[in-house]
Amino acid sequence: MASPTPTLPDHMRAQFLDAFKQPYNLRLTLLPSITSAYDLLIKVDAASYCHTDAVLAEGLMKPYPSSFPHIGCHEFAGTVVSLPSFPAAPASQFKIGDRVGVPGRSYHPCGSCFECVDTGRPDSDPLGYSVYCPHALNHGISAPGGFREYAIADSRQIAPIPAGLSAVQTAALMCAGITIYAALKRCGLQEGQRVGILGCGGGLGHLGLQFAVKMGLKVIGVDNVEGPLALARALDTGARILDARVDDPEEIVRQIGNEDGKTEQAEMGLDAVIILPESQKAFDYGVNLLKNHGRCVVVSFPEKGFHISSQALVFRDISVTGSLVGSNKTLREMLEFAAEHQIRGVIKRFPLSKLNTLVEEYHKGGGGKFVVDMALDDGE
Numbered sequence: 001m002a003s004p005t006p007t008l009p010d011h012m013r014a015q016f017l018d019a020f021k022q023p024y025n026l027r028l029t030l031l032p033s034i035t036s037a038y039d040l041l042i043k044v045d046a047a048s049y050c051h052t053d054a055v056l057a058e059g060l061m062k063p064y065p066s067s068f069p070h071i072g073c074h075e076f077a078g079t080v081v082s083l084p085s086f087p088a089a090p091a092s093q094f095k096i097g098d099r100v101g102v103p104g105r106s107y108h109p110c111g112s113c114f115e116c117v118d119t120g121r122p123d124s125d126p127l128g129y130s131v132y133c134p135h136a137l138n139h140g141i142s143a144p145g146g147f148r149e150y151a152i153a154d155s156r157q158i159a160p161i162p163a164g165l166s167a168v169q170t171a172a173l174m175c176a177g178i179t180i181y182a183a184l185k186r187c188g189l190q191e192g193q194r195v196g197i198l199g200c201g202g203g204l205g206h207l208g209l210q211f212a213v214k215m216g217l218k219v220i221g222v223d224n225v226e227g228p229l230a231l232a233r234a235l236d237t238g239a240r241i242l243d244a245r246v247d248d249p250e251e252i253v254r255q256i257g258n259e260d261g262k263t264e265q266a267e268m269g270l271d272a273v274i275i276l277p278e279s280q281k282a283f284d285y286g287v288n289l290l291k292n293h294g295r296c297v298v299v300s301f302p303e304k305g306f307h308i309s310s311q312a313l314v315f316r317d318i319s320v321t322g323s324l325v326g327s328n329k330t331l332r333e334m335l336e337f338a339a340e341h342q343i344r345g346v347i348k349r350f351p352l353s354k355l356n357t358l359v360e361e362y363h364k365g366g367g368g369k370f371v372v373d374m375a376l377d378d379g380e
Contacts, residue, residue, distance in 0.1 A: 005096055006081050008041075014148035015355045016069035020059035023356045024147070025069075032144070032152045034084050036108060039152050040094060041082035045167035047146035047372040048075040049358055050175050050203065056141060057359075060303060064141045073372075074104025074139045075174035076146025077167040092155055099161040101170040101335060102153045103178060105325055107143050109133035109156075123185075123330045129156045131325055146171075147355060147372065159332045162339035172345040172369040173207070173338055175325075180208035180274070181334040182326035183297050184215065187272035191216035194256065194269075198286045199276030201228020201367040204299065206235060206346055208274065213237045214341040220252070220270065222285060228367035231346055244281070249288040266292040266316070274323075278302035287312055296320045345369040351376040 012031050015024040034041055053072045055061055080098045094100065106129070109116055115130040124130070137143035144151065161170045180197075187195055195212055199205045200221025209232060212219045219239035223229045232241045242252065257268030269291035275283050278300045287296055287309065296318060298306065312318040326334065337343070346368035350358040358370045 008081060008150075012149035013352060014071050015352060017057055017065070017072055018069045020057065022057075024072075024359075026353055026355070029148075031150050034082065034152060036154070037084050037086050037088060037090060038108075038155045039084050040080050040092070040100075040155050040158070042078040042100065042102060042151050042153050042158075043081045044076050044078040044146050044149055044151050045099075045374050046077050046171035047073045047352075047374075048171040048174065048176070049073070049355075049362055049370045049372070050075055052175070053140065054359070054362065061141065066142065071144040071146075071148055072140045073145035073147040074141060075102075075171055075176065076139075076151065077101045077161060077170040077174065078146075078151070081150070094155055094158075094160075099167065099170075100153070100158040101161055101174050101331070102139065102146065102151070102158050103174045103325065103331060104138045104140055104145070106131040106133050106136035106157055107139055107154050109136040109154075123327045123333075125156075125327045125329055129328070131157070131327055147352070149352070149374065157328060159328065159335050162335055164339050165335065168347060168349060168371050168373050169338075169344055170335070171371055172203070172347055173335065173343075174331075176203045176345070176369060177207050177338060177343075178326045178331050178334050179299060179323070180204040180276075181211055181337070182330055183274045183299050183323040184208065184212055184217075185326070185330070186297050186321060186323045187274065187295055189215075189217055189271055192218065193271040194218045194220070196220040196222060196270045196273040196286060196289050197276065198222045198273060198282045199228075199300075200239070200241065201225070201230075201232040202276060203345075203367075203369045204276050206232055206368060207343065208276075209235060209237050209239045210341075210343045211337070213239055214337070214343065220289070222247075222282070222289075223367075224282075225365055225367075227365055231367040235346075244285055249285050253289060253291075270294060272297060274299060275306075276300055280306060283307075284309075287318060290316070290318055293317045294319075298322045299324075347371050349373040349376060
């Protein structure tokens, strides 16, 4: 039996970014309205902070946001509280009371571009929907996000939360989780092969360590900051954690070669690496860990890009590819995998009114994820 439609307030609290390089401002605003047959109104239960939120707030993702005030956050989770009532609205697979995870992409895709009609890619979504649609909006970047008490989501972009996962844990998976999970799949590895995760103690990295080990891969994590290194080691996943400040990649490659019984230099090293930091040194370190024909998957997007060694590409046949997000199909697969294998983020929680405190703590570089938990009552 479907849950009754809850009585909704006229106004809600939201954290607004009113200008670049400025703190968020908490104030009341009207609830958003359903405008599409695919829309759902979500009561936000948790909203996670991502590095992209920091980049956006500094003005480094121009032209986004295209106007102020702006509501950030592209990874959140909540409860469905209202469905569309248009006469031609398709039957929704969701009902009032369902717990759902909401990623940034893809909000209101066009349904007709080459991305939306191309269903031949691995893990692609059904005809008419694509997270890569160039005309779609992105929560928290080109459209309002989750740092508010209620939000509109596209029913095609969201995923049901499996039993055993909280809203707080799910929110942290809606960008960090799906991004690192999709990047691991992009590596194209089989069980028993070797992968390196550069930036292993950060929001994506510490989830990646857990996913990769549970996928049956041999995992090396790399970081160069005390807090994230301590966090990665404390996870006790069985992954080998390297400190890039003291561990020489050439020596690590030799050790791996010895473990694998290899005698040729070209055979020694990792099958794939994932680059999470916006650092040329991290990129070079990762490429130097690869064996011949290895794959480098780039997730970060520094303003000046990366310099790629043509010798690595030509003489070692190193391939470099990017990875942004995953399809809705992959999102659901990731959530089920996380629930089954007990993948959990190391999370610090804050009430909505303390978002600026959250941001300050994030910039201290301790690693893990930082999440607004709407259930926290700070008396304000």
